[in-house]
Amino acid sequence: MKASLLLATLFLAACGSPAEPAEPAAPASAPDAVDPWTAEFMPPMELDGPRIHLEPLGPQHAELDYAAYMSSREHLQATLHWGSWPAADDTVEQDRADLTRHMDEFVSGKGYAYTVLTPDRSRCVGCIYLDPGLEEFPSTGPTAALAYWVVADELDSDLDRELLQSVLQWIETDWPFVSVAVPLRVENERGCAIARDLGLEELPEVRNEHRQFVWHR
Numbered sequence: 262m263k264a265s266l267l268l269a270t271l272f273l274a275a276c277g278s279p280a281e282p283a284e285p286a287a288p289a290s291a292p293d294a295v296d297p298w299t300a301e302f303m304p305p306m307e308l309d310g311p312r313i314h315l316e317p318l319g320p321q322h323a324e325l326d327y328a329a330y331m332s333s334r335e336h337l338q339a340t341l342h343w344g345s346w347p348a349a350d351d352t353v354e355q356d357r358a359d360l361t362r363h364m365d366e367f368v369s370g371k372g373y374a375y376t377v378l379t380p381d382r383s384r385c386v387g388c389i390y391l392d393p394g395l396e397e398f399p400s401t402g403p404t405a406a407l408a409y410w411v412v413a414d415e416l417d418s419d420l421d422r423e424l425l426q427s428v429l430q431w432i433e434t435d436w437p438f439v440s441v442a443v444p445l446r447v448e449n450e451r452g453c454a455i456a457r458d459l460g461l462e463e464l465p466e467v468r469n470e471h472r473q474f475v476w477h478r
Contacts, residue, residue, distance in 0.1 A: 297403050297437055298393050300370045305435045309380070310427050312420065318374040318388060319364040323357035325385035326376060329412050336413035340449040342470070377411065377424060386420060387411035389428055395442055402439035405432075407476075422455045429459065429476055439478045444471035 295302045308315040318326070330337060330347045337347060363374040377387035387410050394404025407428065411421045425443075432438055443461060445452045453472050457463060461474040 295437075297405070298370055300368070302370050304367070304370075304373050305431070308375070308427065308431050308435075310423070312380065313386070313424060313427065314378045314380050314382060315375040315389065315428075316378070317364065317367050318360055318376040319367075320357045320360045322376045322385060323353050323360055325378070326360060326388070327351070327353045327356045329385035329387065330410075333410075333413040336416075337410055340446055340452065341408075341410060342446050342448075377409075385412075386415050387424060389424070391441075394438075394440070400440045402478075403437050404440045404442070405436075405438045406442045406444065407432075408444075416451070421452065422458070425455060426459055432476070433478065441476040443474040443476065444468070445474060446471055 297304070304317075306317065331351065334347050334349070337343075363372070366372040367374065372393070373391040375389050376385055377389065378385055389407065389409040391405045391407055393406070394400065395406055409421075409424060409428065411424060415421070429441070432441055443456055445456060447453075447467060447470055453463075453474075456474040461476050464473040464475065466473065
């Protein structure tokens, strides 16, 4: 039932106009809510800010998503180091298949990927990914690992700082996590500086070439 409801909501969100956004699901704001990594959990469906609109990432975003990351290949490869992604020979159809996987994970509660759009939904400017918390960050409640990126031409406007700050506030109010790990590549000096400025705890050890930052409720 939950999967059917989520799919219907995602379909309506994809087909609706920007003037008629989908009604968000009721947030789970307490640590003792339903386990967020199960199919029974109802994740928040959107986040709106002055410069961003977040909604679940799916195949309907393929063209916008592809244009965004292909415009920023050098920046993303230098800061994320996600294997060969994005590769020079990536195609829109390959991206569409990848976004279908992200939607399947969203519906099943295995992971929550959101596209970051401009408020008018005309352009993708990034993505965020919430995945199950890593074992090396033990906690008394549900945890998550957060990864994010924004397009290179929005760095001068500090959109990456605004996005991370908005997402952390969203997690505090609308999600049940008690802590969130934000691992950042050691080369990503800008991202590390932003994490420090926003008050995330920086763990002393570097793991797998990532500096470890943690948000706590």
